[in-house]
Amino acid sequence: MEDISSIVFGPVPSRRLGRSLGVNNIPPKLCSYSCVYCQLGRTISYSTERRQFYDPKDLVEAVSRRVEEIESRGERIDYITFVPDGEPTLDVNLGKEIDGVKSLGIKTAVISNSSLISLEEVRSDLSESDWVSLKIDEIDAKRWIRINRPYGSTKLDDILEGIRSFSVEYGGYLATETMLVKGIQDAGDIEKIADFISSLESVKRSYIAVPTRPPAETWVTPPDEDFINTSFQIFSEILGSDKVEYLIGYEGDDFSVASDVIASLLSITSVHPMKKEAIEKALAENGYEWSAFEELVNDKKVVELKYRGETYFMRKIRTR
Structure with missing residues (x-):
């Protein structure tokens, strides 16, 4: 049996999935996209052809050994997540591998860029997973090409129709993720993306990242906090505020205990913008004055924003 233990990593903290044990089931930077914002850099090898990369039995055995090692230390794993350096659905054995690791009694997740979702066999493989995230950065073809830089003859209309079909067929937890890039999307785009997501059958959560x-490209930067807040409010109005979350913070320090009220408010504003009135109420109920939260504003840890006459606060985006 080939030693592929290095393709299993973690567990790592994930706001979406708790403690996530990652499975890198694709060789480095083999992808159907070369997204301008990718933290792994530009795509080295483009492909839209599904094929085998590892023997499914070897992969499941590698995951099993790592799970046994982690559990022997008394540590928890919430999800086994297929989140490789490229697009996980390029792996023709993905369905078999998901089915194999599910025998370990841990929920499975797949984070996909959606590029192959028009293929029935891809939708079937993803349906094996308990939790699936599909990327929807744009529904305008020109902007989609500019952001995601798809390979070959991939067509956005086919992808969107595939997403629609999957939302009807899938019985698990379906999430979407939309990446905002400064200078590309505007409020009109955000509304159209939210309208498309609202037309889907079974989306439980929509993430704004x-x-x-x-x-990958040095010109890529986050939009300002005002645009991010506007995007959140548009998504909330169309999809419902209970379905929308930010992904704008660093996973490792965005968890806090409820007894630490200030830290909790900082954590919450990393996920949802909070109205000033809601913050004042939380502070008062726990014996704090507004000045305690105002320190976060003065320290530039949170930023004050306006939307439709209301005052909101969200955690400031940290840049490097």
Whole structure:
């Protein structure tokens, strides 16, 4: 049996998935996209052809050994997540591998760029997973090409129709993720993306993300906080605020205990913008004055924003 233990990594903290054990089931930077914001840099090898990269039995055995090692230390794993350096659905054995690791009694997740979702066999493989995230950065073809830089003859209309079909067929937890890039999307785009997501059958959560790590292209930067807040409010109005979250912070320090009210508010504003009234109420109920939260503003840890006459606060995006 080939030693492929290095393709299993973690567990790592994930806001979406708790403690996630990663499976890198694709060789480095083999992808159907070369997204301008990718933290792994430009794509080395483009492909839209599904094929075998590892023997499924070897992969499942490598995951099993790592799970046994982690559990022997008394550590928890919430999800086994297929989140490789490229697009996971390029792996023709993905369905078999998901089915194999599910025998370990841990939920599975796949984070996909959606590029192959028009293929029935891809939708079938993804349906094996308990949790699936599909990328929807744009529904305008020109902007999609500019952001995601797809390979070959891939067509956005086919992808969107595939997403629609999957949302009907899938019985698990379906999430979407939309990356905001400064200078590409505007409020009209965000509304159209939200309208498309609202037309899907079974989306449980829609994440709004921004580049927080060094991107493939140096010109890529996050939009300002005002645009991010506007995007959040548009998504919330169309999809419902209970379905929308930010992905703008660093996973490792965005978890806090409820007893630490100030830290909790900082954590919450990394996920949802909070109205000033809601913050004042939380502070008062726990014996704090507004000045305690105002320190976060003065320290530039949170930023004050306006939307439709309301005052919101969100965690400031950290840049490097």
